[in-house]
Amino acid sequence: MLMPPSTAFRTQRLTSNTFLVSEHSDVYQEHPQIFVKRVPSAQTIVVIDTGCGGASEISDVEITSLRTYLEEIPLECNDNQPLNTGGSLQYVVVLTHCHYDHILAIEQFCDSRILVSAHSPSFISASNLPKHSLCESLGIRTPHYLPQLVPHHHEVHSMSNVPLGILILHTPGHVPDELAIYDKEEKMLYVGDTLYEDEMIIFPNEGSIVEWFASTASLITLVKTEGPDVRINSGHKTSCRPAYEVLHSTRNFIKDVVMGKEPVQRREWRRGEENVVYLQEGGRFSLRCPERLVLEAREHKGV
Ligand SMILES: [Zn+2]
Structure with a gap:
């Protein structure tokens, strides 16, 4: 039997349509948690944060791209199917904040809607992002992406404008652009x-x-x-x-x-x-x- 490729990720099913993807051996030892919520009725998959970009301490790990993992790797917890087979569901990515361990894989989703907090636009401006993402102090390249800045109490919609039952709340404190996401249907709160x-x-x-x-x-x-x-x-x-x-x-x-x-x-x-x-x-x-x-x-x- 062909062994599945080794990956930088591990997935746990939380509800019928919600999954926790964690980066288990990242070189930064942050072990970030990425949450994935499928909304098949709206042809959408919501990805909350994108992790550290798959940079793994395990040198021979085969799959380091989050997007490849989501689209191609069959998971036991998902009836041996990938979470988004062949990319059939459209992505909406929400970044809880701009720290490097939540955004390093964001360039893989640049063809998608990327939502961030509009609480402090200058904090996440292109000129401030290298410093505020902490990429600069770690000596790593800051990813480039064009986010949509959303207001407090923003209702998330699919690309075809179907409401997803997901609310974005500004929750400054950890950093000015920190946000929380509330999924009303699942009663799940994501606080970054x-x-x-x-x-x-x-x-x-x-x-x-x-x-x-x-x-x-x-x-x-x-x-x-x-x-x-x-x-x-x-x-x-x-x-x-x-x-x-x-x-x-x-x-x-x-x-x-x-x-x-x-x-x-x-x-x-x-x-x-x-x-x-x-x-x-x-x-x-x-x-x-x-x-x-x-x-x-x-x-x-x-x-
Ligand atoms: Zn942080």
Whole structure:
């Protein structure tokens, strides 16, 4: 029997039409999570983030292109069919934010609609993208793509204008262009790098803990409205977890940090700023960010 080719990806089925594709051995050790939602009735496949571009620590891995993987590799969890056989469904790609580990494969989808947050157009402008994607500091080429900047509460449509039941929300905090996606039918919330468990939550120099509290408060409101069975999916580690509990617990940890209840575990110098690291007892949540952001949040009324 012919062995299937080795790939840089691994897939898990989350619901009948939702899949988690993870890059298991990327050279950056980010292990980004890519989510794929098929909407066959609209001839569409929604791809949330595109990962690290397949750069694998395993040198002889055969399939490194996400698009080739989606269109050509049969998956056991999908009745031995590829997720998008031969590219028959049209892509709509949503980028949760512009960090390199979410955008490096985006050029494979340049013939598709690529949606990003319109919250801060200058942050993701062509001249700022190399710096803000972190590609520049890693010494890697910044991908070129022409995104469509969408407003807060944007309803996603197929290329032929069929509504997909998917809502985009601006959730600045991790970075100004961070967004969340809510799939009403599946009750799935995708929050990118806003938060996750069991892996260090990071705010870069361009982040804001003050904005993060406002964004996560609005996500909690949404989840409360939608009912107790909403599940949350993140850019790393967390998938299909109870949304309210994860949001609430993460906010409690970050509140403890801001109120000075969590001790600084260590200090590191990164991209020209002093960063502090916090680790919750038990290890579920941890945080690394410029100390400036914690002090700013501490000064800010209402956090
Ligand atoms: Zn990020």
